[in-house]
Amino acid sequence: MSQPLSVPESHPRPALIVVMGVSGSGKSTVGAALAKAISRPFIDGDDLHPKSNVEKMSRGQPLTDEDRFPWLAIIRSTAERVCAEQAHSGEVKEGDRPAAVVVCSSLKKIYRDILRGQHAASTKMPAEEDTSEKHPSGAHLPASPALQTYFVFLDGTENLLMDRMSARKGHFMKASMLKSQLATLERPGEGEDGVARIDIDATPEEVEGAVRKAVKDMVGM
Incomplete structure (x- = not known):
């Protein structure tokens, strides 16, 4: 198995910036x-689900934590590879920080910890799962500690989220599913470093401005 590229020491530690929140938050x-x-590159975490997850969701079966753990490890490993490729290809200049922006709901703390590169033992890819075709260049390899993870938590009230979802014509997410997501959500606490909470009860421009400021303060970009 080939090892992922590493970021040269001439660059600062690469950053994984995860935009998180429940459906309807505008991730x-x-x-x-x-x-x-x-x-910096944008990655939709849903595009990285392994084949087994896609098939399960297509049958209308909800994913379990055991389904999600390998997927979250794939997201982190993919971000590591993308950041390394930026440095080696010259996409970011020497001294600039490689980074990737990922959208992932990250509702539970353990999900966020996996994206931070922790709980490696519980994120092992099942032996029968072959992801080499969909995720080339070792995208499903175990995460290294090189990548530093930050979270932008888009937060809003249930009424606001429901109003926004109701305005999205033809969207698959139903009211009961939103309630389920809110019940699952483990809000980032004071013990979690590298998290910025953004109130979405504002105009899109104001939300994007707040996110941009938070990332600049938190990540230095």
Whole structure:
């Protein structure tokens, strides 16, 4: 098994910036805008689900934590590879910080810890799962400690989230599913470093501005 590229010491420690929150919080829009603002790659975490998860979801079966753990490890490893490729290809200048912006709901603390590169033993890819075709270049390899993870938590009241979801015509997410997500959500606490909470009860421009400021203060970008 090949090892992932590492970021040269001439660059600062690479950053994984995760835009998190329940459905309706605006993760995809905010994440794409942030990636554009800091000129770094944007990754939709849902695009990295292994085949077994995709097949399960297509049958209408909810994913378990055991399904999600390897997927979260894939997200982190993919971000590591993307950051290393930036440095080696010259996409970021020497001395600049490689980074990737990822959208992932990250509702539970253990999910966030896996994205931080912790709980490696519980994120082992099942032996029968072959992800080499979908995730080339060792994207599913165990995470290294090189990547530093930050979270932008898009937070809003249930009424606000429901109003926003109701305005999204044809969206699959139903009211009961939002309630389930809110019940699952373990709000980042004071003991979690590298988390910025952003109140989404504002205009899109104000939210994006607040996110941009938080990332600049927290990540230095």
